[in-house]
Amino acid sequence: GFLIPYFIMLIAEGMPLLYLELAVGQRMRQGSIGAWKIISPYLCGVGVASVVVSFFLSMYYNVINAWAFWYLFHSFQDPLPWATCPLNSNRTGYDEECEKTSSTQYFWYRQTLNISPSLEASGSVQWEQALCLTLAWLVVYLCILRGTASTGKVVYVTASLPYCVLIIYLIRGLTLHGAVNGLIYMFTPKLEQLSNPKAWISAATQIFFSLGLGFGSLIAFASYNESSNNCERHAVIVSLINSTTSIFASIVTFSIYGFKATFNYESCLNKVILLLMNTFDLEEGSLTADNLSEMKDYLMATHPQEYAQLSPQLKNCSLEAELDTAVQGTGLAFIVYSEAIKNMEVPQLYSVLYFVMLLMLGIGSMLGNTAAILTPLTDSRAIATRFPKEVISGAVCFINCVIGLIFTMEAGNYWFDIFNDYAATLSLLLIVLVETIAVCYIYGIRRFEKDLYTMIGRKPNWYWKLMWAFASPLLIISLFIFYLTDYILTGTLQYQAWDATQGQLVTKDYPGHALAVIGLLVAASTMCIPLGALVTFIRKRLKRESVSTTA
Amino acid sequence: MLRVLLLTLSVVAIAHAELCKPDAQNAFKVRLSIKTALGDNAYAWDANEEYLFKAMMAFAMRRYSSKSMTQISNILLCNVTDRVSFWFVVTDSSENVTTVPGSEVEAAIRMNRNRINSAFLLSDKTLQFLKITPTLSPPVEPSTPVWLIVFGVVLCLILAGIVFLVVAGIRQRKKKNKESTERENLEEKCEVTITVENGIPCEALDLKAGHINGVFAADNERFTSL
Numbered sequence: 001g002f003l004i005p006y007f008i009m010l011i012a013e014g015m016p017l018l019y020l021e022l023a024v025g026q027r028m029r030q031g032s033i034g035a036w037k038i039i040s041p042y043l044c045g046v047g048v049a050s051v052v053v054s055f056f057l058s059m060y061y062n063v064i065n066a067w068a069f070w071y072l073f074h075s076f077q078d079p080l081p082w083a084t085c086p087l088n089s090n091r092t093g094y095d096e097e098c099e100k101t102s103s104t105q106y107f108w109y110r111q112t113l114n115i116s117p118s119l120e121a122s123g124s125v126q127w128e129q130a131l132c133l134t135l136a137w138l139v140v141y142l143c144i145l146r147g148t149a150s151t152g153k154v155v156y157v158t159a160s161l162p163y164c165v166l167i168i169y170l171i172r173g174l175t176l177h178g179a180v181n182g183l184i185y186m187f188t189p190k191l192e193q194l195s196n197p198k199a200w201i202s203a204a205t206q207i208f209f210s211l212g213l214g215f216g217s218l219i220a221f222a223s224y225n226e227s228s229n230n231c232e233r234h235a236v237i238v239s240l241i242n243s244t245t246s247i248f249a250s251i252v253t254f255s256i257y258g259f260k261a262t263f264n265y266e267s268c269l270n271k272v273i274l275l276l277m278n279t280f281d282l283e284e285g286s287l288t289a290d291n292l293s294e295m296k297d298y299l300m301a302t303h304p305q306e307y308a309q310l311s312p313q314l315k316n317c318s319l320e321a322e323l324d325t326a327v328q329g330t331g332l333a334f335i336v337y338s339e340a341i342k343n344m345e346v347p348q349l350y351s352v353l354y355f356v357m358l359l360m361l362g363i364g365s366m367l368g369n370t371a372a373i374l375t376p377l378t379d380s381r382a383i384a385t386r387f388p389k390e391v392i393s394g395a396v397c398f399i400n401c402v403i404g405l406i407f408t409m410e411a412g413n414y415w416f417d418i419f420n421d422y423a424a425t426l427s428l429l430l431i432v433l434v435e436t437i438a439v440c441y442i443y444g445i446r447r448f449e450k451d452l453y454t455m456i457g458r459k460p461n462w463y464w465k466l467m468w469a470f471a472s473p474l475l476i477i478s479l480f481i482f483y484l485t486d487y488i489l490t491g492t493l494q495y496q497a498w499d500a501t502q503g504q505l506v507t508k509d510y511p512g513h514a515l516a517v518i519g520l521l522v523a524a525s526t527m528c529i530p531l532g533a534l535v536t537f538i539r540k541r542l543k544r545e546s547v548s549t550t551a
Numbered sequence: 552m553l554r555v556l557l558l559t560l561s562v563v564a565i566a567h568a569e570l571c572k573p574d575a576q577n578a579f580k581v582r583l584s585i586k587t588a589l590g591d592n593a594y595a596w597d598a599n600e601e602y603l604f605k606a607m608m609a610f611a612m613r614r615y616s617s618k619s620m621t622q623i624s625n626i627l628l629c630n631v632t633d634r635v636s637f638w639f640v641v642t643d644s645s646e647n648v649t650t651v652p653g654s655e656v657e658a659a660i661r662m663n664r665n666r667i668n669s670a671f672l673l674s675d676k677t678l679q680f681l682k683i684t685p686t687l688s689p690p691v692e693p694s695t696p697v698w699l700i701v702f703g704v705v706l707c708l709i710l711a712g713i714v715f716l717v718v719a720g721i722r723q724r725k726k727k728n729k730e731s732t733e734r735e736n737l738e739e740k741c742e743v744t745i746t747v748e749n750g751i752p753c754e755a756l757d758l759k760a761g762h763i764n765g766v767f768a769a770d771n772e773r774f775t776s777l
Binding site for chain 2: 074
């Protein structure tokens with residue numbers, strides 16, 4: 001159902017903007033700060049905003065790699081640690097919290113995150129997570145140590161290995177029992193979902209994130225290209241490959257999702273059958289999934305009192321409900337997949353494969369982010385001549401690692417969700433909007449056309465010009481309006497906190513200081529743009545005054 | 552004579568019926584899930600299996616307390632259902648009128664749970680004594696957690712890679728510095744002519760610090776090809 005907004009957003013936003021950024025980087029041959037300075041001196045703020053967003057992203061994104069490392073290291077056990085609940089203190093049963101929720105959720109919330117009940121209760125730094133985070137940053141440092149040349153070689157591995165793993169998982173996933181249910185769910189369009197603007201917003205953000213628009217990393221990478229590189233063809237090919245990979249990955253994901261939902265549905269049915277059999281002492285095998293509803297009516301008629309006593313415990317098992325349980329954000333990757341993996345044969349192998357793939361993808365994204373931060377730093381003469389490349393990369397990794405320790409505290413996952421939801425989304429939209437308007441109207445679309453002609457030898461056709469000049473800016477502005485109206489309508493911002501006593505997520509309001517941090521995150525990157533323009537304006541004014549006084 | 556016999560038999564039968572009934576004192580409910588455990592190899596629950604059960608219970612009682620003289624006839628079963636669930640009591644070996652306290656029976660069963668389970672090819676989950684919770688065995692924990700070992704291995708590999716690359720980079724830079732100083736020394740001896748522009752050798756110029764002028768760096772297309 002998500003596919004329709006996804007494709008429309010890809011064609012309207014993804015491809016034109018990707019082409020734009022690649023062309024800008026290739027033409028100006030500098031990182032994001034320098035490139036936008038060339039387009040117009042008042043726009044140096046855009047580059048700075050991109051770097052700030054990349055900085056925020058690299059702060060929190062590596063925590064995902066740390067979690068992937070944690071799960072990977074725990075996959076070498078039999079049975080998998082998230083397959084069974086641990087025993088309680090006097091060994092008569094399972095741990096209380098684990099009984100209320102499933103073992104995979106318990107492993108995620110208690111043994112991985114050791115999450116606190118709310119944002120205010122910060123707790124202490126979890127040393128295991130801190131170790132994994134340090135390791136993740138060391139891996140990133142190893143890859144960016146020698147600059148873009150070494151990054152290019154590493155990306156060969158990090159980009160191709162996930163495809164192999166995805167193919168293995170595709171074959172395994174499609175042969176799982178119940179996978180078809182998930183695929184049917186994925187491909188049936190839900191028309192009422194299309195009218196919900198949230199679906200369109202998430203499609204647009206998904207495109208932005210997966211293509212890496214607005215982070216400055218594209219401009220940084222494109223600046224290393226030769227000037228005559230055919231970036232138009234590359235833009236189209238890259239976005240098509242990206243979407244095909246996304247669809248491929250979602251087929252795998254939904255077949256595994258269908259397997260998990262079917263498994264849970266059948267376990268629910270089996271529990272109900274067992275309960276009925278035990279209460280009414282019926283013969284084994286007399287109650288099956290097929291005759292369950294008839295038998296329930298029969299039992300209700302023949303033993304009304306006992307049935308009435310039992311009815312609060314009898315859950316209505318529904319496959320639709322299982323498929324609809326949407327798990328938010330990063331939890332999806334870890335909880336859903338680990339739950340599906342524990343039910344397969346040879347779960348250790350599939351677990352290792354899956355988390356290695358997740359690591360490759362995560363490290364690939366981190367390389368792009370750190371390249372976006374490092375390229376402006378190494379471009380600037382003030383820093384590059386004084387310190388060698390290794391020291392600059394080391395300093396960036398170290399600072400990010402120390403800040404990232406916040407996310408390893410007990411309340412760390414709540415701060416992670418704050419960063420995940422607010423650090424990049426709004427700022428990215430604004431940055432991309434300013435980029436398109438800048439290139440089309442400030443730099444001039446005819447000038448840009450001529451530049452492209454000198455580079456590729458071909459002028460962009462009407463489709464690109466139409467998208468750049470009208471369609472993309474309009475779409476982004478409408479997305480902005482949707483975001484703001486959504487925020488105004490819902491009032492205060494809320495988050496999902498884990499309640500250990502109930503064994504599920506509860507909604508809570510953000511406290512004051514968290515709201516301040518959110519405001520700071522959004523302001524820090526968006527304010528760079530007007531501030532940059534203001535600073536340039538003041539500097540020009542001062543220069544003009546000093547020139548006029550000397551003259 | 553016959554009448555006395557009938558009377559005693561009926562008394563005994565009534566006594567038995569009173570001793571073993573659902574929720575009686577010191578009675579335990581047992582539930583077996585044979586088809587779940589064994590699938591196609593499931594056996595049917597009949598009088599022979601009941602006899603085996605009585606024998607196992609008597610065995611458990613004897614093993615628990617060495618002075619116990621429990622016979623198979625001391626184990627009474629009742630209310631057998633299709634589910635395969637039933638109640639049983641253990642009567643005192645000397646008089647068939649009172650039952651052995653439930654705590655003793657429970658302790659005996661706990662001690663011999665393994666033997667009872669394996670006699671029926673079942674497990675703690677499929678042969679349930681409803682009032683007796685099983686003691687779950689803790690999972691095997693190695694002395695050092697496995698994940699730390701894997702973590703250590705990966706960490707050492709990464710650190711080795713970083714150290715190698717850093718050292719290689721330093722060595723390369725030293726070699727470059729040495730080459731440029733060598734070349735300066737040679738130049739002083741006038742053995743090698745080096746392009747000099749305004750008294751500065753061209754190699755020493757930092758080309759990265761310069762700006763490329765787009766007008767002059769234009770492509771070859773601007774010029775007519777020969």
